Amino acid sequence: MTDQFKHRAINLEVVPFPVRMKAEWNQLIQVLSHLISNAVKYSHVSDLVILQLTQASGWAIIQVSDKGDGIPLSQQSRIFEPLYQVDPSRDHATGKPGLGLSIVKHLAEGMGGKVAILSEPVYGSTFILRLPALGAKI
Numbered sequence: 001m002t003d004q005f006k007h008r009a010i011n012l013e014v015v016p017f018p019v020r021m022k023a024e025w026n027q028l029i030q031v032l033s034h035l036i037s038n039a040v041k042y043s044h045v046s047d048l049v050i051l052q053l054t055q056a057s058g059w060a061i062i063q064v065s066d067k068g069d070g071i072p073l074s075q076q077s078r079i080f081e082p083l084y085q086v087d088p089s090r091d092h093a094t095g096k097p098g099l100g101l102s103i104v105k106h107l108a109e110g111m112g113g114k115v116a117i118l119s120e121p122v123y124g125s126t127f128i129l130r131l132p133a134l135g136a137k138i
Helices: 025-041 089-094 100-110
Strands: 010-014 049-056 059-066 114-120 124-132
Touching: 025 049, 025 059, 025 100, 025 124, 100 114, 100 124
Parallel strands: 010 049
Antiparallel strands: 049 059, 059 124, 114 124
Protein backbone atom coordinates (compact mmCIF):
# COMPACT_ATOMS: atom_id res chain seq x y z
CA MET A 1 0.00 0.00 0.00
CA THR A 2 2.97 2.33 0.37
CA ASP A 3 3.09 3.02 -3.37
CA GLN A 4 -0.58 3.96 -3.38
CA PHE A 5 -0.12 6.60 -0.68
CA LYS A 6 3.51 7.65 -1.15
CA HIS A 7 2.49 11.24 -1.93
CA ARG A 8 0.96 11.77 1.55
CA ALA A 9 2.32 11.83 5.07
CA ILE A 10 0.82 8.97 7.07
CA ASN A 11 1.91 8.61 10.67
CA LEU A 12 1.85 5.03 11.97
CA GLU A 13 1.41 4.67 15.73
CA VAL A 14 1.72 1.11 17.04
CA VAL A 15 1.81 -0.15 20.61
CA PRO A 16 5.21 -1.63 21.54
CA PHE A 17 3.90 -5.21 21.89
CA PRO A 18 2.62 -7.40 19.06
CA VAL A 19 -1.07 -7.05 18.30
CA ARG A 20 -2.45 -10.27 16.91
CA MET A 21 -5.92 -10.37 15.43
CA LYS A 22 -8.33 -12.68 13.67
CA ALA A 23 -8.49 -11.33 10.15
CA GLU A 24 -8.28 -12.48 6.57
CA TRP A 25 -5.23 -10.71 5.11
CA ASN A 26 -6.71 -9.64 1.75
CA GLN A 27 -9.90 -8.37 3.38
CA LEU A 28 -7.94 -6.45 6.01
CA ILE A 29 -5.81 -4.81 3.32
CA GLN A 30 -8.95 -3.88 1.39
CA VAL A 31 -10.52 -2.33 4.51
CA LEU A 32 -7.37 -0.35 5.33
CA SER A 33 -7.01 0.76 1.74
CA HIS A 34 -10.58 2.16 1.72
CA LEU A 35 -10.18 3.91 5.07
CA ILE A 36 -6.78 5.42 4.28
CA SER A 37 -7.88 6.39 0.77
CA ASN A 38 -10.89 8.26 2.18
CA ALA A 39 -8.73 10.00 4.79
CA VAL A 40 -6.34 11.09 2.06
CA LYS A 41 -9.12 12.10 -0.35
CA TYR A 42 -11.16 14.14 2.11
CA SER A 43 -8.38 15.97 3.94
CA HIS A 44 -5.97 18.64 2.83
CA VAL A 45 -2.69 17.62 1.20
CA SER A 46 -0.68 19.20 4.01
CA ASP A 47 -2.64 17.37 6.74
CA LEU A 48 -1.24 14.29 8.39
CA VAL A 49 -3.25 11.06 8.26
CA ILE A 50 -2.78 8.97 11.39
CA LEU A 51 -3.02 5.19 11.55
CA GLN A 52 -3.05 3.79 15.11
CA LEU A 53 -2.94 0.15 16.17
CA THR A 54 -3.72 -0.87 19.75
CA GLN A 55 -5.30 -3.73 21.64
CA ALA A 56 -7.88 -3.61 24.44
CA SER A 57 -10.51 -5.88 25.99
CA GLY A 58 -10.08 -8.69 23.49
CA TRP A 59 -10.08 -6.43 20.46
CA ALA A 60 -7.37 -5.32 18.07
CA ILE A 61 -8.21 -1.69 17.34
CA ILE A 62 -7.14 0.14 14.20
CA GLN A 63 -7.95 3.83 13.93
CA VAL A 64 -7.57 5.94 10.80
CA SER A 65 -7.78 9.68 11.51
CA ASP A 66 -7.74 12.74 9.32
CA LYS A 67 -8.15 16.48 9.82
CA GLY A 68 -10.58 16.96 6.94
CA ASP A 69 -13.95 18.67 6.95
CA GLY A 70 -15.57 16.03 9.15
CA ILE A 71 -19.03 14.54 8.87
CA PRO A 72 -22.08 16.12 10.52
CA LEU A 73 -23.52 14.04 13.36
CA SER A 74 -26.89 13.93 11.59
CA GLN A 75 -25.33 11.98 8.71
CA GLN A 76 -22.91 9.69 10.55
CA SER A 77 -25.46 6.90 11.06
CA ARG A 78 -25.90 6.56 7.28
CA ILE A 79 -22.34 6.69 5.94
CA PHE A 80 -21.96 2.89 5.95
CA GLU A 81 -25.04 2.47 3.71
CA PRO A 82 -24.35 1.53 0.07
CA LEU A 83 -24.34 4.54 -2.29
CA TYR A 84 -24.81 7.09 0.51
CA GLN A 85 -22.84 10.30 0.04
CA VAL A 86 -22.51 13.01 2.70
CA ASP A 87 -22.11 15.49 -0.12
CA PRO A 88 -23.63 14.18 -3.38
CA SER A 89 -21.41 16.55 -5.38
CA ARG A 90 -18.41 14.45 -4.26
CA ASP A 91 -19.70 11.59 -6.44
CA HIS A 92 -19.32 13.78 -9.51
CA ALA A 93 -15.89 14.99 -8.41
CA THR A 94 -14.48 11.54 -7.63
CA GLY A 95 -16.41 9.51 -10.20
CA LYS A 96 -17.19 6.89 -7.55
CA PRO A 97 -20.64 5.89 -6.31
CA GLY A 98 -19.99 5.75 -2.55
CA LEU A 99 -19.54 2.04 -1.94
CA GLY A 100 -16.25 2.12 -0.02
CA LEU A 101 -17.59 2.45 3.52
CA SER A 102 -20.35 -0.12 2.97
CA ILE A 103 -17.65 -2.52 1.76
CA VAL A 104 -15.58 -1.71 4.86
CA LYS A 105 -18.54 -2.50 7.12
CA HIS A 106 -19.35 -5.73 5.28
CA LEU A 107 -15.74 -6.97 5.39
CA ALA A 108 -15.24 -5.96 9.03
CA GLU A 109 -18.37 -7.79 10.11
CA GLY A 110 -17.37 -10.80 7.99
CA MET A 111 -14.14 -11.01 10.01
CA GLY A 112 -16.08 -10.83 13.29
CA GLY A 113 -15.36 -7.14 13.73
CA LYS A 114 -17.05 -3.77 13.83
CA VAL A 115 -16.44 -0.36 12.33
CA ALA A 116 -17.49 2.99 13.78
CA ILE A 117 -16.84 6.68 13.29
CA LEU A 118 -16.04 9.66 15.49
CA SER A 119 -16.30 12.86 13.51
CA GLU A 120 -16.84 16.52 14.04
CA PRO A 121 -17.20 19.10 11.28
CA VAL A 122 -14.03 21.16 10.84
CA TYR A 123 -11.96 18.85 13.09
CA GLY A 124 -11.92 15.71 10.97
CA SER A 125 -12.87 12.08 11.32
CA THR A 126 -11.59 8.94 12.98
CA PHE A 127 -12.74 5.56 11.72
CA ILE A 128 -12.37 2.82 14.31
CA LEU A 129 -12.01 -0.78 13.16
CA ARG A 130 -12.28 -3.42 15.88
CA LEU A 131 -11.27 -6.98 15.09
CA PRO A 132 -11.16 -9.89 17.53
CA ALA A 133 -7.74 -10.35 19.07
CA LEU A 134 -6.31 -13.85 18.72
CA GLY A 135 -7.30 -15.94 21.69
CA ALA A 136 -10.04 -13.52 22.76
CA LYS A 137 -13.51 -14.78 23.69
CA ILE A 138 -15.85 -12.12 22.39
